[in-house]
Amino acid sequence: MKILHHRVTKFVITGFTNTGIDFGSFAILLALSVNPVLAHIISVFLAIIVSFTLNSKWTFGDRDNGIARLVPYLIVTGISIGLSTSVVALGTHFLGDTPTMAMLSKVGASGFTMVYNYFMYNKFVFKEATLISERSE
Secondary structure, eight states: OHHHHHHHHHHHHHHHHHHHHHHHHHHHHHHTTOOHHHHHHHHHHHHHHHHHHHIIIIISOOOSOTTTTHHHHHHHHHHHHHHHHHHHHHHHHHHOSSHHHHHHHHHHHHHHHHHHHHHHIIIIISHHHHHHHHHHO
């Protein structure tokens, strides 16, 4: 239980870091009048770089195979981007295409995909690293 709590704490800290990058770049792009859906896609891709590095090396303790996990990570993250982009697109369609409504839609999308990402990263992407980490602690 202690290991799970420790990993979840690291995942949350990593998530706050990624969210800062994601939302910060999203806000800048919206201020530059970039379409909200395109701004969302760009900001998420910027956050992916930091997310993969922190989750691989720190959260899930993958010491050996970071690059080998990149393909499954990108598949899981690609699905996550599709889900979150759908939420942003639907939100701005129904709530309005203003920066405030776009940001509100993005907050909803982030909450939903946070749960999805943790489960998928833990069970499929970093599974071996998780098992090794649990045995060593």
